[in-house]
Amino acid sequence: MNKLWALCMFLLLLTTACSDSDSVRPRIPEVYVDEQINVNSQLYPGLRQDNGYAYVAGGYKGILVVRQNAGQYLAFERACPHDPTSTCSGVEVDASNLFIVDACCGSQFNLQGNVTGGPSVYGLLQYRTALSGSLLYISN
Template sequence: MLQLLSFRSSLIGLALASQAVFCGCGSSTNVQPQIPLAAFNEVLYLTNQENSALRFDNGAVYHKGGVNGLIVVRQNASTYIAFERTCTYNPTDTCARVKISPFVQLFDPCCKSQFSFQGQPQGGPASLPLRRYTTSLSGNTLTITN
């Protein structure tokens, strides 16, 4: 009888441990939805007038591509970063679209999240960085892909 009780206690303990692992201890109830993936291959010509902000460090422009568009930021003459415009806080919200605040930051006017020009959260409810895409510079042509 004692062996049966010990075995039953072990099974109950194992079941509770398994439930904690699979349920995430209750912390998963506040998981944010993921930004959908969109396949694209965009070319941006740095000499075009609409990209003149990219002639200066921390200059940023909007460009098509991604889910809700792209923001391209010049780090220096040879380094450009491209981000998804969809805010990471609540990406399924129709107004979750990051905007450029010149020489200050990137921000989502909907949830009030703020991001650095490196895509890192700086304020507001967003805790995840902006989705970053691959960039490749060849002369005055910047290619952006995911």
């Protein structure tokens, strides 16, 4: 009986802890994402070099694709996690091409989507990517 009670208390605490953290984090509205782009297309010249990037339609406020290397691309939601429903435009790569910034709130992120400064305490929402030949598939 004591083991059952202890297990129930543990599960109750675990459930409570998870729900508290979810309620604090701003929620980016969920949208269906199923995009594909040709990374060799003339439309995306930035994707031909490491740390290059491109803006793609899709997601909630758009998608930012960043090339890590010839075989790995990351795709991020452009809505800033600090205030995702703000009417300001989404995050953009800074003119230095060294980091990502939200001009509205000042949050900064590295090219892997991790927060590096500003009011946001959460990294960028990342979408799944899969590369097949020159086609990059982006989904959630």
